[in-house]
Amino acid sequence: MGETVIEVAGLRKRYGGFTAVDGISFEVMRGEVFALLGTNGAGKTTTIEILEGYLKPSGGTATVLGHDPSDRRALRARTGLVLQESGLFGELSAAETVDAWRRFTSGARSTDEALDMVGLTDRSRTRVKDMSGGEKRKLDIALAVLGRPELLFLDEPTSGLDAEARHRVRDLVADLAAGGTSVLLTTHYLEEAQDLAARVAIMDKGRIVAYGTMAEVLGRGTGRVAFELPEGVRPDGLSLGLEATLTSQGRRCVVVTPDPEAVAHTVLAWAHAHGVKITGLDVRQATLEEVFLDIADPARREARQ
Numbered sequence: 001m002g003e004t005v006i007e008v009a010g011l012r013k014r015y016g017g018f019t020a021v022d023g024i025s026f027e028v029m030r031g032e033v034f035a036l037l038g039t040n041g042a043g044k045t046t047t048i049e050i051l052e053g054y055l056k057p058s059g060g061t062a063t064v065l066g067h068d069p070s071d072r073r074a075l076r077a078r079t080g081l082v083l084q085e086s087g088l089f090g091e092l093s094a095a096e097t098v099d100a101w102r103r104f105t106s107g108a109r110s111t112d113e114a115l116d117m118v119g120l121t122d123r124s125r126t127r128v129k130d131m132s133g134g135e136k137r138k139l140d141i142a143l144a145v146l147g148r149p150e151l152l153f154l155d156e157p158t159s160g161l162d163a164e165a166r167h168r169v170r171d172l173v174a175d176l177a178a179g180g181t182s183v184l185l186t187t188h189y190l191e192e193a194q195d196l197a198a199r200v201a202i203m204d205k206g207r208i209v210a211y212g213t214m215a216e217v218l219g220r221g222t223g224r225v226a227f228e229l230p231e232g233v234r235p236d237g238l239s240l241g242l243e244a245t246l247t248s249q250g251r252r253c254v255v256v257t258p259d260p261e262a263v264a265h266t267v268l269a270w271a272h273a274h275g276v277k278i279t280g281l282d283v284r285q286a287t288l289e290e291v292f293l294d295i296a297d298p299a300r301r302e303a304r305q
């Protein structure tokens with residue numbers, strides 16, 4: 001693996017007697033989009049705020065670009081932040097806001113470029129107080145990328161945005177990552193995370209309950225392989241391993257499995273070996289949303305087994 005830009009080890013945060021982050025460890029690599037996901041109150045914002053240097057951990061360690069996160073002097077110019085709540089001035093227009101930030105951002109993009117990146121060019125003269133929630137969100141993102149940061153913290157960057165704007169932000173994040181920017185993203189839009197992130201951690205009640213590459217985490221879910229056999233043919237002797245469950249009704253067979261691709265291969269090899277013609281083969285991997293829902297509500301997973 002490449003260079004690490006964020007290292008978190010045994011991190012803890014307590015608020016009084018309540019433990020919001022309970023000993024989590026993960027790494028973010030240079031140039032990757034890493035999604036930190038979780039149920040409401042799981043501890044994502046607390047974690048991100050520790051990494052941004054706004055909160056002190058109660059235990060464990062966190063390193064950002066080789067520095068302690070509270071070392072804002074070292075990190076300010078190298079990181080970009082989109083917070084859940086923005087601190088924009090209502091009286092300034094979008095362009096004036098970007099201009100103001102440019103004054104204390106070295107190597108900044110031009111105001112036009114920054115507004116164009118987030119699709120705010122035609123709102124450049126609109127005052128912040130007259131902007132919609134989604135437009136303010138876009139302005140937050142424009143400010144975060146103004147100084148071409150190496151590492152971008154995006155805490156729910158698309159909340160409050162309509163579908164078109166979410167797609168635009170998704171494309172922007174993908175472009176930034178393709179250009180070498182590392183991104184730590186939290187979002188409640190799991191499809192967005194599945195599209196963008198190379199690796200993912202899912203938090204629940206202060207702990208990381210799933211962590212790895214997107215493929216590894218998706219492999220925790222149950223996919224499905226469906227197909228039809230010719231009239232009168234039974235799937236006898238079709239050996240699919242312990243984790244797969246096959247049910248058949250008439251000609252139709254359905255296999256529930258964590259590894260639908262492997263099962264599809266086995267089914268096709270079996271059919272070939274027995275001279276059986278299979279029709280309507282449908283292979284479906286679990287989605288991140290399904291994996292997430294199983295984690296958030298274990299009863300849901302059990303109900304399906």
Ligand SMILES: Nc1ncnc2c1ncn2[C@@H]1O[C@H](COP(=O)(O)OP(=O)(O)OP(=O)(O)O)[C@@H](O)[C@H]1O
Pocket residue numbers: 015018020038039040041042043044045046047
């Ligand atoms: N300042 C605080 N004092 C006490 N408890 C807090 C404080 N900040 C957060 N918490 C609690 O810590 C837990 C984690 O909160 P956090 O905001 O990190 O969760 P989250 O995963 O970002 O949630 P969401 O998806 O709802 O934004 C929550 O139960 C929250 O109520």
